[in-house]
Amino acid sequence: xxxxxxxxxxxxxxxxxxxxxxxxxxxxxxxxLEKAQTLIVQCDYDLARRFVQRVLExxxxxxxxxxxxxxxxxxxxxxxxxxxxxxxxxxxxxxxPQIPPPSAYLYLAQLSDDDPQAALQHYQSAVDILMGQLxxxxxxxxxxxxxxRTEVKHNIVRALIGMVEIWxxxxxxxxxxxxxxxxxxDLLLLALKTDPGNTExxxxxxxxxxSQQRPDDAKVCLEQAWTVWKDLDPDDPxxxxxxxxxxxxxxxxxxxxxxxxxxxLQGVMASDDQEVxxxxxxxxxxxxxxxxVKETGEKLDDLAWDDLxxxxxxxxxxxxxxxVNQEYPDTPLLEHVKELVAKLDELGIQPSTEEGDxxxxxxxxxxxxxxxDGDVEMS
Numbered sequence: 001x002x003x004x005x006x007x008x009x010x011x012x013x014x015x016x017x018x019x020x021x022x023x024x025x026x027x028x029x030x031x032x033l034e035k036a037q038t039l040i041v042q043c044d045y046d047l048a049r050r051f052v053q054r055v056l057e058x059x060x061x062x063x064x065x066x067x068x069x070x071x072x073x074x075x076x077x078x079x080x081x082x083x084x085x086x087x088x089x090x091x092x093x094x095x096x097p098q099i100p101p102p103s104a105y106l107y108l109a110q111l112s113d114d115d116p117q118a119a120l121q122h123y124q125s126a127v128d129i130l131m132g133q134l135x136x137x138x139x140x141x142x143x144x145x146x147x148x149r150t151e152v153k154h155n156i157v158r159a160l161i162g163m164v165e166i167w168x169x170x171x172x173x174x175x176x177x178x179x180x181x182x183x184x185x186d187l188l189l190l191a192l193k194t195d196p197g198n199t200e201x202x203x204x205x206x207x208x209x210x211s212q213q214r215p216d217d218a219k220v221c222l223e224q225a226w227t228v229w230k231d232l233d234p235d236d237p238x239x240x241x242x243x244x245x246x247x248x249x250x251x252x253x254x255x256x257x258x259x260x261x262x263x264x265l266q267g268v269m270a271s272d273d274q275e276v277x278x279x280x281x282x283x284x285x286x287x288x289x290x291x292x293v294k295e296t297g298e299k300l301d302d303l304a305w306d307d308l309x310x311x312x313x314x315x316x317x318x319x320x321x322x323x324v325n326q327e328y329p330d331t332p333l334l335e336h337v338k339e340l341v342a343k344l345d346e347l348g349i350q351p352s353t354e355e356g357d358x359x360x361x362x363x364x365x366x367x368x369x370x371x372x373d374g375d376v377e378m379s
Contacts, residue, residue: 029055029062036068045072061095067103074107083111102126102133102155109162116172123163130156134194153195160191161204168211184208199225199240206251215255222251226260234270242268242275249281258289258300276319276328280337283315287340309349316341317351 032051039048049072055065070085089104090096102125109122130152137149164184167174174180188208191201206221226248232239239245245268252261262285268278289300290308300308316337323334 029059029065033064033068040068040071040075043075045076048072061097063089063097063101067101070104070107074111079111083108086111100125100129102129102159105129106155106159106162109159116166116169116174119166120163123159123166126159127156130159131194154198157191157195157198157201160187160194161200163187164204164208168208181208181212197224197228199228200244203244203248203251210251210254218251219255219257222248222255222257226264230263234267239267239271242272242278246275246277246281249278249285253281253285253288256288256292258285261285274322274326276322276326277330277333279315279319279322280333283312283319283337283340286312286315287344306349309344309347310352313341313344313349314352316344 032055036048036051036055039045039051049069052065052068052072055062056069059065066085066089070082070089073079073082073085086104086108087093088095090100090108105122105126109119109126112119112122134149134152134156137152164187166172167177167180167184167187169175177183185208188201188205191198192205195201202221202225206218206225209215209218209221229236229239240248245264249261249264249268252258252264262282265278265282265285268275269282272278286308290305290312292298293300293303293308294305303311320334320337320341322328323330323337328334
């Protein structure tokens with residue numbers, strides 16, 4: 001009897017556990033997607049995939065779930081699977097939603113770097129859908145839609161700039177097409193009409209002006225772009241992302257606008273002092289300034305050429321150290337850094353000692369404070 005009683009207890013326990021499991025509420029799909037999105041942001045792609053799979057098991061054609069799966073596949077390097085997933089969201093796929101998500105076209109455009117015409121078509125499809133969304137939101141009277149409208153505008157501009165970058169890319173034959181220049185002009189004018197004053201569009205237009213050998217027009221575009229955010233605090237969320245600011249610095253340097261270049265870099269360093277490319281650009285900027293002073297005999301902000309050269313070497317050596325420590329993938333950048341340091345060696349320029357005057361930071365703080373309004377002449 002004792003043995004039979006023990007078996008009964010086991011059965012009772014299993015039945016109770018099963019009943020408990022069945023009574024546990026199934027989490028809504030929205031909660032599963034929210035958790036997956038959080039995990040994607042945290043780069044925990046394996047766990048994020050499990051939450052997305054739970055969504056797709058319950059609703060195989062769920063568009064947002066499939067899009068998240070494509071993002072996970074993209075981030076984990078499974079590019080072919082990502083393409084297949086994103087294509088499943090677009091017509092003529094039988095399971096595609098009636099209105100495809102524009103993000104699927106944007107992802108496919110970025111995954112089509114071997115086929116510029118396909119990439120352009122994907123970008124254009126995204127722009128067409130986003131423009132339709134924008135018109136609908138502009139007809140709405142709800143003030144709460146302002147953030148949504150802003151985000152849609154930004155996505156349209158990024159897609160248009162992506163198309164401009166393809167047309168201008170020298171690795172494609174498109175840049176030699178007689179229609180390339182006008183096409184880029186039209187795309188950027190549309191971007192600025194959609195979102196007037198957009199800094200990324202203004203910088204892209206400045207890049208086009210530089211390629212057209214119109215430096216004065218490029219300066220005007222850069223000044224307009226920089227003016228929008230140059231007085232913001234380093235932690236202000238309205239600041240452009242660091243890659244956008246570094247792109248601005250490169251064009252400033254190309255136009256020999258060294259002071260604004262250094263001021264932008266100062267803000268980047270305040271946000272992230274481990275940014276390899278920022279240290280490289282600062283070292284390159286000081287190097288060019290030192291060359292200018294050495295050739296002309298003039299001083300820049302009371303700094304002699306060897307002071308500027310020493311600042312250059314300090315920045316370049318910091319860049320080299322960070323490049324190695326971070327295993328930074330840009331090998332040509334590191335080669336240029338070593339080339340510049342070798343030239344400074346030939347000129348007898350040694351790194352600053354720890355007891356040095358810390359000239360670069362103090363000098364550029366003084367340069368900024370000399371102008372009461374915080375404005376810097378671009379000419």
